[in-house]
Amino acid sequence: MTKAEADAVIAEIVSGAEAIEVSISLLERRLADALAINVEGDVPPPFGLLRVVETLGLGPPHPDGISPLVLVEALIADLPSARTDTVAAQAAHRTSVSWEQKFETLASWFEAGEAVEKLLQPLRTRKRRIEAVSVQLLPTRRKFWAERCAWMAATLKEGAAEGDDTWCDFALVARDLVGQRPLAEIPLAARIAAATVEAFEQR
Numbered sequence: 001m002t003k004a005e006a007d008a009v010i011a012e013i014v015s016g017a018e019a020i021e022v023s024i025s026l027l028e029r030r031l032a033d034a035l036a037i038n039v040e041g042d043v044p045p046p047f048g049l050l051r052v053v054e055t056l057g058l059g060p061p062h063p064d065g066i067s068p069l070v071l072v073e074a075l076i077a078d079l080p081s082a083r084t085d086t087v088a089a090q091a092a093h094r095t096s097v098s099w100e101q102k103f104e105t106l107a108s109w110f111e112a113g114e115a116v117e118k119l120l121q122p123l124r125t126r127k128r129r130i131e132a133v134s135v136q137l138l139p140t141r142r143k144f145w146a147e148r149c150a151w152m153a154a155t156l157k158e159g160a161a162e163g164d165d166t167w168c169d170f171a172l173v174a175r176d177l178v179g180q181r182p183l184a185e186i187p188l189a190a191r192i193a194a195a196t197v198e199a200f201e202q203r
Helices: 003-016 024-041 049-056 068-076 086-096 104-108 114-120 126-159 166-178 187-202
Strands: none
Touching (some): 024 049, 086 166, 086 187, 114 126, 114 187, 126 187, 166 187
């Protein structure tokens, strides 16, 4: 394969995977947080991770978790209050309705597994299943989904073009997910609930 052919293949992979160029420091921070989650859940890291770390020339990986709220506050620390207040948060929630059309990654944002099977199997209508996920399952998973939004915000911020505040919207939604805002007022939660039921019914 020539260099031009290799570059073309890489470009195709990057495009298909919605890859975003980030700094080594963000990669190391993300890796440390992911390893902390592995340690907490007593789950080994992915096979081949050490080879990736060595190839990139990173230092020895150490678990070091960061809460989604701390991450969000660090991301938005330099923004004016008008960009992070309750009005801005409400605007972010309205914008979140269209995220799935912009980011294919969100198609994988749904719950699955034994807990979902046990919860939804006895229910016969889509409406009751969505309600069950929203009321019984998602309240226990707020931190998990806040983490997803917070890291999405951190990733998008690094590659954001001037004037593109999508990253901030993800950060504000993450802040509300980990906060006290009712899930019924968070459109992303409704989308996750609907996607969870759809995945369950198509399994």
